[in-house]
Amino acid sequence: MDSQEDNVYPNDPKVMIKVDDDIKQHFREIKLSRDTVDVEKELEKNDMKPATNMAKRRVTAQFHGITSLPKPKKKREITKRTKLTNAHLPELFQN
Structure with missing residues (x-):
């Protein structure tokens, strides 16, 4: 590859690497814990800072009774600033 930036695609014959x-x-023999708290403890044991603090998040969620519900989506409203492509059909845009 040259010194210029290139896009790399899966199965690109220019960058095939033999492992x-x-x-x-x-x-494949390495077993990782499914619990993120255990993974964070291992990172801290190796002097690495985890990106999240799942133990703190779980305690906060239990304390406040927070469940992981999705936020309701806001309904789009049509204003005067909205560009209407079907302006010849005003009955479609009445509330």
């Missing part, structure tokens, strides 16, 4: 089978096997 040894023993490295693949070692990678």
Whole structure:
């Protein structure tokens, strides 16, 4: 590849890399915890700062009774500033 920026696509023949089978096997043998709190503890043990604090979030959610409900979407309203493509059909835009 040259020094200029290029886009890289999956299965691009210009950048094919051969990975040894023993490295693949070692990678697949690594078991990660499904609980994010355990992952954060491991990061802190290795002097790395986790991006989130799930333990604090869980305690706060239990204390406040917060559930992970999606926010309701706002209904779009038509104003005078709205560009109408079907201006010849005003009955479509009446409330």
